[in-house]
Structure formats: structure tokens, C-alpha cells
Amino acid sequence: MRMFFTILICKILRFLGGLLGRGSSLPGEIALKLDPNILRKLKLPKYVIAVTGSNGKTSTVEMISQILRKNGLKVAYNKEGSNQIEGVTTFLLSDSTLGGRIKSDIVLIESDERFARHTFKHFIPTHYVITNLYRDQLTRNGHPEWVYDIIGQSVHDGSQLILNADDPLVSCFGFGRENVIYFGVDRFAGSTDQNTSVYNDGKYCPRCKAPMEYEYYHYNHIGKYNCPNCGLHRCDTRFSVTDVNLSDGYIVLDGKYRVTLALKSIYNVYNILAAYSVARLVGIDGEKIAQDISSYVLKNGRVITFTLGGHEGTLLTSKHENSISYDQSLRVARAYPGDTTVMIVVDRISRKYFTSETSWLWDIDFELLEHDNIKKIVLAGAYASDLAERFSYTGIDPAIITVNKSVSGALEDLKQNTVGYLYAITCFSDKDKIIAGIQVEKPEEE
Structure with missing residues (x-):
């Protein structure tokens, strides 16, 4: 009866929360108070697939779901x-069900x-994907090796x-x-013999701390x-x-x-590969996976196409306090074949806690924007001056850089003064401030 009552309350709260456009966490929080062991009691399906890591979790999970649903699961x-x-x-x-049986084929x-570590002490995933570990939200996560130790507490025998x-x-x-499967990307035209980023977190071996070779x-x-040293x-x-x-916008998986x-980014390539790996392990044909994921436009709002004053553009949602996330967005803008305007907005550091800590801006490779196709750069938001200080240490011509602490004011200016295609780069916490001033192109529903 305790399980029945807990599940019923959660379902009711989830329904009510859905009507209000909220309720993704609170029903579960109350359910765990009513029965702290409720997750242990559930009857899970054959496949329980988990994805974690610094970046790419949401996009990878969405693509896995897309593939599985397309194949009738x-x-x-x-x-x-x-x-x-x-x-x-x-x-x-x-x-x-009210009896605790998961109705779906796959979780x-x-x-x-x-x-x-807190979730997987109650049950163990059959498949556990770990995407990457980067410098990410220093005030919350500290060093990537600390996060490695924390994730290690969630890894149990029985998970592949x-x-x-x-x-x-x-x-x-x-x-x-x-019981380990590895996925990776072979050398390609964009690979380099030397590290080209602002910093080098691969300089020393994470296991023995000796110098690493690449x-x-x-x-x-x-x-x-x-x-x-250690092998x-x-x-x-x-x-x-x-x-x-x-450049041409395609990849080949397993040589076949x-x-x-849809997004010409090496970041996106890794997300696709992780999703492909899971789908293959579940038993889906490789050709079918490729068909299902080709030209797939993410629905999670991380990449949004729009128009502003008649100018076409793309909003790329990067993670504040995560330099690698920003680097990949900058690479997309740099690779655009025509004239390009780049707008970078930092108006708030985090949705979850207050901080004005902006040292992470110095880890971002803004030097990537020193490129022939980049004709105009707009730095906007409350931290526009911090951005401007960082840009003063690049070799980018100051004449193409505009600073505006008002996001709406910057957008108004860009309605008239965008040069070529517009890329707007910001974080989840500031995304809506940009969306409020642009005309979003809605993705086609399946």
C-alpha cells in the first residue's frame, strides 16, 4: 500500500505540475520522502540506459530516444x-503502473x-554512457578529476x-x-598534431601524472x-x-x-556517435540508425534558427563556466562560409546560484574569431565589460567589436547592423533574453 500511495501521489502532482508548466522535480522529491526506497521497488525493463558527463548529456539522450522511438520502442x-x-x-x-511496473520498453x-551516485545506489543501469569530463562550473564542480571520483561512486558491477x-x-x-565498450573518432582533416587551445588539460596523464604524448x-x-610511463x-x-x-556536413560511422x-560541429559528432553506440548495443541496424539520425534537428532548444530584422541566424546555447562548450560554438561560427556577425551574451553567470566569478572567460579560445569571415562582434549583457577585457588580449581588430550591456539594446542594433549571417552564443540562463527579441523558426514536428 505504501508503494501504491507514493506512486499515486507522484502521478497526481506530476499532472498538476504539467498544467502549470512545472513539476519535473517536486513530485519525485515528495515521493522520496514518502518512501525513500521507492526506486528499489520498481520493476524495470530489460534495458536501463544512463548517460552522464560534463557535456552532451541532454543532446545524446534526445538522439537515443529519437532512434529507439523510430524503431518502434x-x-x-x-x-x-x-x-x-x-x-x-x-x-x-x-x-x-500503480503496482510499480515500468510501462515503457526502455528506460x-x-x-x-x-x-x-545517489540515483544508482537504488538500481543499476544495464548500459552506462560517460561522454566526457571537462573544466565545468568551477564553483560547483571544482576540478574534473574530483568529478571523476564522484562519478566513480555511481559505477557498479553489472553495468556495461x-x-x-x-x-x-x-x-x-x-x-x-x-564489461567496457569504447567509442571514438578517427583522425580527420580538422585534427591537429599539437594542442591549439588556450590551455592543455591533456599534458599530464590522469592516472600517474607523467607527461602524456599525443x-x-x-x-x-x-x-x-x-x-x-604507465601505459x-x-x-x-x-x-x-x-x-x-x-565543411560538407557529413560523417561516416564504422566505415559504412x-x-x-544538422549542426556542423565535432561536439555534435561525438553526441551522434554515443547515441549510435547505444542503439547498436540494443540491437538496431546501423543503416537504420543513420537514416533516423541524419539531419536531425535537436528539439531541446540548444540550437535554434531565427531571423532578426530580416537577417538569418542561429542561437547556440553554450554552458557558462565551461570553456570547451564555448569553443565549439565559436568553431561553428568560424566555419561559416560567408560573412558572419557573432553576438556573445553573458548577462548572468548561473540560474542556480549567485556568482560574479568570470575567470572562466580567460579559458575560452576567443582567438578563434580572428578570422576573415568574422566581420562584426557584439559583446552584450551585464558582463560585457568582462568580455571586452578578455577580447583586448586577442589579436582581433577592436574596430569590429561593439560592447552593449543591454541585451535588448544589442538586438535592436543588430536588426539594422548585422553583417551576413548572425550567430548568437550564450548560456541557458540568458537564452530567453535573446529569444524575446528574435523570431524563432519552429522545428517541424514528426
């Missing part, structure tokens, strides 16, 4: 993005990297680990384990590495991107399956 996942234990509890109980979980082989810290999760880099510390190296991959052509890219 019913999927339960936290599509609202509420990825701590309360949000996970909400969507699981919402999908269960798919996006899990916050710091809180996965699906790891990014190109990230040396992530690959360490597979050390000493047998055969090539894809970006930052992601690439093919080897530690001569840590990029493991052989079961699933691979064997060809990348960002061509996928057209």
Missing part, C-alpha cells in the same frame, strides 16, 4: 532535463554527473560501460574492468594519446566515426553508414 526518459534523483524519480513513477536516463575512448580521464573508468588532437585534450592509451574502439567532413549533420 516505447521510451521513458527525463526529457525536461531534470537530471538529479528527484527528477529521475518523477519520470520513472509517472511511467509506472533512458540523463544523470547529473555529481548526483548519479560505454566510454569515450578519446578522453583520457573518461577512459580511466574502464581500467581493470571487462599522436593527434581533435580539440582540447580529446584525441589519440599515450602515457609512456594509459586510447583503447581500441568498437564503434567509430571513420570519416568527418564538417553516412549521416548528414
Whole structure:
């Protein structure tokens, strides 16, 4: 009766929250108070797939769901993005019968990297994807190796680990384990022999701290590495991107399956590869996966096409306090083949806590915007002066840079003064301030 009552209350609260446009966490929070062991009591399906890491969780989970649903499977996942234990509890109980049986064929979980340990002490995923570990939200997460230790507490025997082989810290999760699958990207035209980012987090081995050697880099510390001291190296991959052509907008998976890219970013390539790896392990044909994911436009609002004063543009949602996320957005703007205007907005550091800490701006490779196609740069928001100070240390011509602490004012100016295509780059906390001033193009419903 306790389980019945707890699930019923959660369902009611979730329904009421849905009417108000809220309620992804609170129903689960109350359910856990009513029965702290409710997650242990659920009858889960054959596949319970979890995804965690610094970046790419939401996009990867959405693409996995897209593939699985296209192949006739019913999927339960936290599509609202509420990825701590309360949000996970909400969507699981919402999908269960009053007797505690999950109704969907597959459970798919996006899990916050710091809180996965709390969720997976109640049940163990059958498949556990770890995407990457980067410098991310210093005030919350500290050093990536600290996050590695925290995620390690969520890894249990019985889960098949699906790891990014190109990230040396992530690959360490597979050390000493047998049930591990690796995915990675082969060398391509955009790979480099030397690290080209502002900093080098791959300089030393995460396992023994000796100097690391790289055969090539894809970006930052992601690439093919080897530690001569302890032997840590990029493991052989079961699933691979064997060809990348960002200019023409396609990749080839496992030498066979061509996928057209809706977003021409190496970041997006890794998300697609992780989703492909999971789908293959579940038993879906590679050609079918490629068809289902080709030209797929994410529905999670991380990439939005729009118009502003007759100018076409794309809003790229990067993570504040995460330099690699910003670097990838800057690379997309840099790669545009025509004249380009770039707007960067930092109006608020975080939605969750107050901080004016902006040292992370100095980790971002804004030097990428020193390129022939970049004709105008607009720095906007409350921290526009912090951005301007950082840009003063680049080689970018100050004449093309405009500073405006008003986001709405910057958008008004751009209605008349955008040069070419417009890329607006900001975080979740500031995205709505941009959306309020643009005309968003709605993605086609399936």
C-alpha cells in the first residue's frame, strides 16, 4: 500500500505540475520522502540506459530516444532535463503502473554527473554512457578529476560501460574492468598534431601524472594519446566515426553508414556517435540508425534558427563556466562560409546560484574569431565589460567589436547592423533574453 500511495501521489502532482508548466522535480522529491526506497521497488525493463558527463548529456539522450522511438520502442526518459534523483524519480513513477511496473520498453536516463551516485545506489543501469569530463562550473564542480571520483561512486558491477575512448580521464573508468565498450573518432582533416587551445588539460596523464604524448588532437585534450610511463592509451574502439567532413556536413560511422549533420560541429559528432553506440548495443541496424539520425534537428532548444530584422541566424546555447562548450560554438561560427556577425551574451553567470566569478572567460579560445569571415562582434549583457577585457588580449581588430550591456539594446542594433549571417552564443540562463527579441523558426514536428 505504501508503494501504491507514493506512486499515486507522484502521478497526481506530476499532472498538476504539467498544467502549470512545472513539476519535473517536486513530485519525485515528495515521493522520496514518502518512501525513500521507492526506486528499489520498481520493476524495470530489460534495458536501463544512463548517460552522464560534463557535456552532451541532454543532446545524446534526445538522439537515443529519437532512434529507439523510430524503431518502434516505447521510451521513458527525463526529457525536461531534470537530471538529479528527484527528477529521475518523477519520470520513472509517472511511467509506472500503480503496482510499480515500468510501462515503457526502455528506460533512458540523463544523470547529473555529481548526483548519479545517489540515483544508482537504488538500481543499476544495464548500459552506462560517460561522454566526457571537462573544466565545468568551477564553483560547483571544482576540478574534473574530483568529478571523476564522484562519478566513480555511481559505477557498479553489472553495468556495461560505454566510454569515450578519446578522453583520457573518461577512459580511466574502464581500467581493470571487462564489461567496457569504447567509442571514438578517427583522425580527420580538422585534427591537429599539437594542442591549439588556450590551455592543455591533456599534458599530464590522469592516472600517474607523467607527461602524456599525443599522436593527434581533435580539440582540447580529446584525441589519440599515450602515457609512456604507465601505459594509459586510447583503447581500441568498437564503434567509430571513420570519416568527418564538417565543411560538407557529413560523417561516416564504422566505415559504412553516412549521416548528414544538422549542426556542423565535432561536439555534435561525438553526441551522434554515443547515441549510435547505444542503439547498436540494443540491437538496431546501423543503416537504420543513420537514416533516423541524419539531419536531425535537436528539439531541446540548444540550437535554434531565427531571423532578426530580416537577417538569418542561429542561437547556440553554450554552458557558462565551461570553456570547451564555448569553443565549439565559436568553431561553428568560424566555419561559416560567408560573412558572419557573432553576438556573445553573458548577462548572468548561473540560474542556480549567485556568482560574479568570470575567470572562466580567460579559458575560452576567443582567438578563434580572428578570422576573415568574422566581420562584426557584439559583446552584450551585464558582463560585457568582462568580455571586452578578455577580447583586448586577442589579436582581433577592436574596430569590429561593439560592447552593449543591454541585451535588448544589442538586438535592436543588430536588426539594422548585422553583417551576413548572425550567430548568437550564450548560456541557458540568458537564452530567453535573446529569444524575446528574435523570431524563432519552429522545428517541424514528426
